[in-house]
Amino acid sequence: ARYYRSRSLALEAVKGGHVHINGERGRPSHPIKPGDVLKITKAGATYEIEVQILSERRGNAAAAQALYRELPESLARREQQRELYRLNALCSPRPAKRPDKRERRALQAWRHGHD
Numbered sequence: 001a002r003y004y005r006s007r008s009l010a011l012e013a014v015k016g017g018h019v020h021i022n023g024e025r026g027r028p029s030h031p032i033k034p035g036d037v038l039k040i041t042k043a044g045a046t047y048e049i050e051v052q053i054l055s056e057r058r059g060n061a062a063a064a065q066a067l068y069r070e071l072p073e074s075l076a077r078r079e080q081q082r083e084l085y086r087l088n089a090l091c092s093p094r095p096a097k098r099p100d101k102r103e104r105r106a107l108q109a110w111r112h113g114h115d
Contacts, residue, residue: 002064003040048074
């Protein structure tokens, strides 16, 4: 329910092993029911959701969010991972501005061993 933009992307995720249903690798034809726990890995983040109700047709994102609830452990784990990424970004050096043409040429010469 709206974790992927299209059915074809969702199908590829299931075939690729990025979706597990109740601890087992999901299959495209596997039916789900209320109470099932899905583990979805997407863009480096892992979501664990519990299916609350099923819908007969695809709706908008707000309607889709009423169909499931994310488990509290999953929310805490993703928040911790987000904080680690943020702290890691603070430690990596970044220049104050983009290099200008002269600085780019100096960087290229340094990388390629020319003076």
